[in-house]
Each structure stands twice: as C-alpha cells, then as structure tokens.
Amino acid sequence: MIRFDRVSKRYPPGVDALDGLSFELDDGGMLLVGGHSGAGKSTLLKLVAGVERATSGAVLVGGQNLGGLPRSALPYYRRRLGVVFQDQKLLFDRSAYDNVMLPLTISGFPVREAAARVRAALDKVGLGKREKALPIMLSGGEQQRLAIARAVVGRPDLLLADEPTAHLDAENAADVARILVEFNRVGVTLLVATYAQELFPGARRLLLDHGRIRP
Amino acid sequence: MIRFDRVSKRYPPGVDALDGLSFELDDGGMLLVGGHSGAGKSTLLKLVAGVERATSGAVLVGGQNLGGLPRSALPYYRRRLGVVFQDQKLLFDRSAYDNVMLPLTISGFPVREAAARVRAALDKVGLGKREKALPIMLSGGEQQRLAIARAVVGRPDLLLADEPTAHLDAENAADVARILVEFNRVGVTLLVATYAQELFPGARRLLLDHGRIRP
Amino acid sequence: MRAWLHHHLLSAALAWRRLAAAPINSLLSLLAIGIALALPAGGQMILAGARQLAAGTATTPQITVFMHIASDQAASGEIRARLEKHGGVRQARFLAREETLARMKAGPGLREVIEALAANPFPDAFVVTVRDETPDAMERMAVELRKWPGVEHVQLDSAWVRRLDSLLRLGRTVLLLLAALLGGGLVAITFSIIRMQVLTQRAEIEVSRLLGATEAFIRRPFLYHGFLLGLGGGAIAWMLVAGAATWLRAPMAELASLYDLTLALAPLGAADSALLLVCAAGLGWLGALFSLRQSLGQA
Amino acid sequence: MRAWLHHHLLSAALAWRRLAAAPINSLLSLLAIGIALALPAGGQMILAGARQLAAGTATTPQITVFMHIASDQAASGEIRARLEKHGGVRQARFLAREETLARMKAGPGLREVIEALAANPFPDAFVVTVRDETPDAMERMAVELRKWPGVEHVQLDSAWVRRLDSLLRLGRTVLLLLAALLGGGLVAITFSIIRMQVLTQRAEIEVSRLLGATEAFIRRPFLYHGFLLGLGGGAIAWMLVAGAATWLRAPMAELASLYDLTLALAPLGAADSALLLVCAAGLGWLGALFSLRQSLGQA
C-alpha cells in the first residue's frame, strides 16, 4: 500500500512541486496521475521511487516510511520496484539486451534464468528482434518500449511509469497501456503519470494542479 | 525549397528506414510528417538536418544536394537551421540560459545582442523565470520547451521539429504548436514530425508507413 | 555469497574490458605509471650496486699508528701490548721498520731513492682494525692512540669511510624522496584516471543506483581498474628496470674498470620484484579509492 | 576575425574553468606532470653542477715527462727546445731536479727521509699541457714523447680525464633517456586527461556539432587545456627543482667538502627555465592534439 500523508516537496531554489498532498493506493491497485506540465507528476513518482525525499509529510510504501529509510537500505527497496523514467535513462553504450539485463545483474539474479527473462521482456514490447541494437539505433518509440521492458523484467510488486506512452503512435501506445494493465491484473500495483488517460479506461485518477489535488 | 528524390535510407544492420521517398516542400511552407513508431519520421528529419546521409536518392535543400556537401561545409549549413530533436539533446551541465545561448556562441553572434535574443526566446516558451535552472531542475515539459527555445533563437530559415509536443499537456502543447505556426507565418519553412496532427489544423500532411508514403 | 563472488569476477572482467576498450589510452597510462615506478626501482638497483661496491672496498677501515722514528723496540713492544689489551681493538698488525724498508725496495720506482739512503727512514708501525667501525668511534680511538708514549702520528682512513657513508646517505635520501614523490605520482595518476572514468560512466552509475545497486557494487569495478593499472604499471616498471640494467651494463662496466672496481648491476631480485608489484597494485587501488571518495562521496 | 579571436579567448577561459572545476583532480594531474618534468630538469641541474666541477678540477689535463735520473742539463735543454717547437704542445713547464728536491723538503713528513739522502733522488721533469685534450690525442702524444732521448718515463693524467668524461657521458645518456621517457610520460598524461575530457564532454561535442560548430571550434578548448596542463606542470617542475636545489644544498656541500671540491647547485637559470616551460607547454599541447586525433578523428 502507498500512502501520502500531507506530503510537500520544495526544490532548492524555492519551487513548490508538491504541496500538502494526501492520497492512498491499495496493493494491487492502479492510479493515474494527471495534470499540466510542471504540476508535480514526476515529483510524486520520484518520491515513491526514493529518488527524492519529501520536504515534509510522510511517504509510506508497504507500511515503511521512506523518509526514515537508511541510505544503505535504499538499494534493496528499489530492487522491488519497476520504474519507467520520463527521460528513460537508458544506457547508450549498451545493447538493448544489456540494458534490460542490468537490473537483474544488480540484484544478483542467477545468470542462466536471467537470459530467458530478458528475452521474454523484449518480446513483450516488440523488440525481440532488436536485442543487439544500441539505443541510438532505435526510434524514439522503440526506446520508450525498451525502457518499459527494463522496468518489468524484474517482475516488481510496484510499477511506476512516467509518461510511458509519450513518443508512441496510437497503436503502440495502446499496446504499452495493455501491457501495463496486464501486470496490474496479476497483482502488480501500478502508478502511472500520463496525459493519455483515455488509454487506461476505468482507472482511478488523481489530477494535480501546481502540486495540489484538483478536486 | 526541400526536395526528396527517391530517397532511401538503410541503417547498417539492414533496417530500411526510408524507401524511395519523394516529396517537395516550398520555401515558407509547412509539412507535418506522421506515421507509426519506427515509420521513419525522425530519419526523414535527420536527412534534412544533415545528421544522416541518404543511402540512395537525392536530398536537396535550397537547390543544394546534401549528399554532395563537403564535410567542412556542413557546420555552416547547419547554422541556418533550427532543430528540435526528439531526444532534445540538452546539455545537462549548463543552465537553461546557456543552453539557448549555445547556437549563438557557435555561430559567433555578437555577445551583447545575443543576451537579449536568448531572453526573448526563453520568454516565448514560458521559461523566462527559469533561465538559471539546469535542465535537471525542469519538468519533462519544461525541458521540451527549452529545446524549442534553443531551436528558434537563431531565427532560422528552416525549422525542423521532431515530436515537439511530446511530454506536454494539452494547453502547453497548443502553445508550442502556436509558436511554431507563428514562425511559419513570418516565412520560416516548417517541417514537423508529430502524432498530434490535430494541433496544426490545415497543414499539409505526409503519412509514412515503414519508410514509404501511405497514399 | 555466490552472487557476491560472481560480481567480483564480473567487476574484474569489466575493469579489464574498460582497459582493453581504449588500448592506446590504457597503454599510455600504464606507461606513465611504469615510468613513475621505474625511477625509484632503478635507483634502488643502482644503490644496491653501490652498497655492494662499498662493501667490497671498505670492509675494514683501518687506523695506522706510526711510532717515532727514534723510538726503540721496547717502546714498540709496549704499544703492541697495550693494543692487544685494548677492548676496542679487533686486530693489530705490527709492521717492523725493517719490513717496511724491504717492501718499499721491492716496489717499483722507489728502489734507487731508498738504496741511496744512509739509514732506514721508516718508523715502526701498527695497522689496527677496530670493533666499532663508525666514523665517530674511530675518530675517538685515534685521539686516544695519539696520546700513547712513543707514538708520532696516527693516520685514520675514516675519511674514506665517511665519504662513502655520506654518499650512500645522500643516495638513500634522494631515493626516498624520489620514491615518495613518484609513489604520490602513481596515486595521482590513478586518481585522475579513475575520476575521469567515473565521469564517463556517470550515466551508468546514476542508472545503476536508480535500479538498486549498492555502493560497493558500483565501486568495485573502479577499484579493480585502479588495481590493474597499478599492477600493469608495476610490471612495466619492472621491465624498464631490467631493460635499463641490461642497457647500462656496458657503460657501467667501463666506468667501473677505470676505477678498478667491480660494479655489477643485477636486475631486481624476486623479493624486490614482488614488493614492487604489490606496492604498485596497492597504490593504484588506493588512488582509485581516494578518487571514488572524492567523486562519489564518502559512503 | 573578431569572432575568431573572441572564441580563442573563450576557449582559453573555458579550459581554465575546466581545470578549476575539478581543483583536486587538476592539481594532482599538474603534480604528476610536474614530477615527470622535475626529474630530467633536476638531472640537468645536477649534471650542470658536475660539469662545472669537472671544469674546475680538470681544466688542463697534463702530461708529466720525467728525464732519466742520470741525464744531464744538456739533455733536458734539448727536450725543452723540442717541446717548445712541437705544434701539439700548448705549454711546457720545466721542473728542475733541485727545485723538486727543495719543494719536497718543504712538504710535510718527507723531510727526514729526504735529508738523509746522499744525492738528489729526483730527475728533471716537464709538466706539459697540450692543445688537443681528448684522451686519444693525449695518449698519442705520450707515446711520442716516450721515444725522445733521455726521457725515462711519461706520466699521463688522461685516466682521470677519461674517468670524468665517461662519467659525464653516462650522466648525459641517462639524462637523455630520462628526458625522453618523461617527456613521453607528459604526452601520455595529457593524452589520457584530454581523452577523458573528450569522453566527459561527449554530449557537448555532439550537440555543438549538430548546432553547426566547426571542428576547430570544438577542439580549441581541449588544446588550450593540454597547453595549460603542460605549462602548469612545467611551473611545478620548476618549483620542485628549485626546492630540491635548496634542500640538497647542505648535504651536497658536506659531500663536496669531503672531497675538497666546490660543488654548487644553482637553481635553473632564466634560459633553462624558459626552455622547460616552453617544452612542457608544447608537449601538453601535443598530447592534447594526439588525443583529439584519436578520439575525434583525423579532420
């Protein structure tokens, strides 16, 4: 379960990205975060991913207050998440295959099983035949799908996706949304920041406006 | 004038990104390029920008065949263009101001005038108050707008934009589209690859499908 | 545990691949480190040669005691007895004046001169070796002997000892200075290289952290990188020194022969070689460690 | 043209800022370069000292010609005349046997011996200095003189000359080797640093190219960077050498006094200093150039 309790985030120069935000998301649930550019969507996801820390308030994930997590415990917390970053954060000097392999290597996953998992993840996003390509050889949409493959390869309990369908045409965007929703169906908690809310019909929504919930 | 004459582009591993493509775009005209992810939109723009060279066929810009342009002439050709790259290509260790200043520095623009131009460009995309921020401090949509400011600061004759409204909410996307169309109105040739064709009503369209024009 | 071992292997392999990925660059770095290490190692070799030389020529610094030319045998006997009793004396050899005369006659060039002499111009003498061969102790001994009855003159060859001593001391100081400087240089070089590597791998480090990599996981390949740089540099230094030893042997031999010395330059022995490699690898590792401290923070 | 000049200034400033941005790193790089340069520069200083020493002690290698002890004044006059006519002789000083005897008596220790002599045991002698002071020429001259009538023995002090010559030659060789090695080391260090810089600035280089930057525009800051590294390293080397000169002065003086020599270590002169800085900066620039060739391609 994710619970935000009056969470505020102020970035150093004095930008209030989130302002007293409270909400809950049950295990296995799905939540879409919307709002204008600069509304605080990415910041919300970064707080859950432990990339940023709240300035005030509590961010609880699985009952654990992330603000109180010691630095040395953070890596182990992150290994349980799958994150699609808005700027993708692919490694441009590694092949598609190696990019998807990276989280498995980091968590010390047995090498033999890992290869099969990586191939399965690449197949799922339609990049099965491009595993040797460097990211630079992929189109913008293909890079986006590669980032999604990397996020799901570790079969996380909690999946965070920041604009996962940006750079995708309608057909591919629908495919990606379907993949994410499928994960949610088998029990993965899903938190998506997106403008394309129509791709996730029936999901719960949270609309941000300058760091607050728009009622 | 831009003219493609049976242009094909094959990337090394054997991917045919463009396949015998022909079209024309008059000076001062506007053309939207659409198509699925991997259709060849970015490749088309890269050929015009002189980033890639056609495998066969001729790419003519202003009567000049880019395939015959000597390497030493390329920099001077590029200075006349404004390009919004799909992956933005911002410098993450420079402030927003310095990012927009870069093309002016490169073309040896007089320093005093340059500062005023940079400020004007930042104001135009709504980042006038964020000039000291590093790109990492900007939201995804703000980064996108910064990339647009950098493309237009040199007042180019030809503006290429690859998914300029990705990462933008509807309102900001409309703003950016309006900025681009305004440039076109004052005579700048405009070539945009985008899924959001509805933002540019009445513009000419070119729909790509696996590197060919869909009739 | 197995994953941990596996990652150590992976890290070493990765460090190796990073070195191999930029072969010219790596080679130049290794060369720079090798040269930095070759200098004190070479100096050590030369100093070892010099010390051996010193051992060959100045094993037993001597004190020569000359009796007064007019002193009689009784006086000489008295001194001889005293020397034999003296605790500081290791050995005292008596040189009777007759013996000296005979020897001198046998020597080249002086014969005519000596034969023309009316009387034996040489006094009795003792060649004394002492237990404590430090220059100061010998000086004190000479002062003492000078006061004994019938002794005309005491000649001390500690000047030569002192010279050599001073020379070797200077050599050692310079060598230490050099070793410290260049050991520091090695740390500085690996520091720079690893810092730059960290900068180039910035994206990878950032992404790895976001995907849950621990600090140890991130640092390991860089530490191996520094270790390998040091080790490789040490190996190059070893080869440079061995090469220099071979290359310098001829001119050194010529030089030594002019001075009637035997000065042999031996390449580094097994122990010295091992020390060189271990120190080099350790310093490389240390440079990497400092570098990571500085560029990735304390943790 | 103005834009071009402006960009040169900008590039230099940018290079400076890149150095200043990582002060510890830059300092360590500079130190590494400085140490690499200090060694041949210091060697040069020591060699200069040694050469001056050689000049002080062995300005005029001499040949001493001893007449037969039984030869008369006429024979000596004959030889004197020959020496004066000989083209290879610069100066010949006659040492009459009486004069030698008187001198020897005045000297310490020998007085009693000599006073006991029935006859003057010393022969007439000539101390000859020659025009061509190379060891070979002196050897040839000695052979010639040995054949002259009434000459008993010719003593050549070219052995000393040869020793010193050989020592200095060895010193020069070692120094050249060192300078070449460490000059290469400097190039290697700047090569590495600039290559790493290029890697860190990859994004900036790529974006600049896309925005229409020429190759010269892109390379200029890196070349300035190499230049500054070399120059700074040279300055550090200069300071290290000056420091070492000060620090070594006392032990060197002690050593020299034991040998009754005057051996002064002077810090590098203006010309040598300028040469050091120019070479260092040039090598730094060269290292950067090679590095850019390798990492950015030929153009």
Ligand SMILES: Nc1ncnc2c1ncn2[C@@H]1O[C@H](COP(=O)(O)OP(=O)(O)OP(=O)(O)O)[C@@H](O)[C@H]1O
């Ligand atoms: N590291 C940072 N330092 C300073 N300000 C920041 C930083 N990150 C984000 N901001 C600011 O915080 C606000 C919220 O940013 P955030 O990235 O959460 O927006 P967003 O809703 O994801 O927008 P977008 O749709 O454009 O991605 C923005 O005004 C942004 O400029």
Ligand SMILES: Nc1ncnc2c1ncn2[C@@H]1O[C@H](COP(=O)(O)OP(=O)(O)OP(=O)(O)O)[C@@H](O)[C@H]1O
């Ligand atoms: N440098 C490259 N090397 C190899 N293949 C490439 C390279 N760049 C692009 N491709 C391939 O060429 C095809 C067209 O790519 P392009 O980037 O033009 O597509 P796009 O229409 O821009 O797609 P998107 O909407 O996803 O950005 C894709 O299949 C892509 O994988």
Ligand SMILES: [Mg+2]
């Ligand atoms: Mg965002």
Ligand SMILES: [Mg+2]
């Ligand atoms: Mg594209």
